[in-house]
Amino acid sequence: MIAPTLHTERLTLRAPCAADFTPFAEFYASDRAKFVGGPLTSEGAWRMLAMEIGHWTLKGFGRWIAEEKSTGAPVGLIGLFEPFGWPEPEIGWDLFAGFEGKGYATEAALSARSYAYDVLGWTTAISLVKTANTGSARVATRMGAWHDSDYTHERHGFMHVYRHPAPDALVNGGIEAYT
Structure with missing residues (x-):
């Protein structure tokens, strides 16, 4: 499966590749x-x-990998995720240093959610957020998600489950109508 390329107002979302190793390693070392x-x-x-x-x-x-259209700089890793052991399909975001506070996570995650609902046919999605990760909780809330339950992963530990609105809740005035 080759990842499709998505475009938002300020970002290009493209498949991760070996050339992304340096920013990826810098993020994971931090x-x-x-x-x-x-x-x-x-x-x-x-x-x-x-x-x-x-x-x-x-x-x-x-x-x-989300890239700024204006510079080509990779801003983070954002999209759809469901590895073994995950409770449900997730929309997740990891921003690289220097790109927080610009709305990039929300912009890219909304595009990813639209892809999940409109192309893949998902009827629901979650975002898993560690308790102390207030920035990610704010992104989930901006997307219209709410704290639905809690989940404990065998390696990642305790997390809040944020439930995203269903596709039919986003039609005619849903949050996507304003992005």
Whole structure:
């Protein structure tokens, strides 16, 4: 499965590739990765990148590298995720250093959710958010999601489950109508 390329107002969402290793490794080596299984060594980051690329083949969907259209700079890894052990299909976002606070996570995640609903036919989606990750909780809330339940993963631990509105709740005035 080759990931389709999506476009938003300011971003291009494209398939992750080997050329993304440097920003990927920098993210996973930093404290920014503490909510998503890091910090990791370069070897661990390489394995994570390989998993992200392979997720597209195994599941038929995955996460994209989001790039600024104006500069081509990779801003993060954003999209659809459901590895083994996940409770449901998820919309997730990891922003690289220096790209937070610009609305990129919300912009890209809304595009990913539209793809999940309109192309893949999903009828629901969640976002898993660690308790202390207030930035990700704000993104989920901006997207119209709400704290639905809690989940404990064998490796990642305790997380809040944010439930996204169903596709029919987004029609005629849903949040997508304003983005």
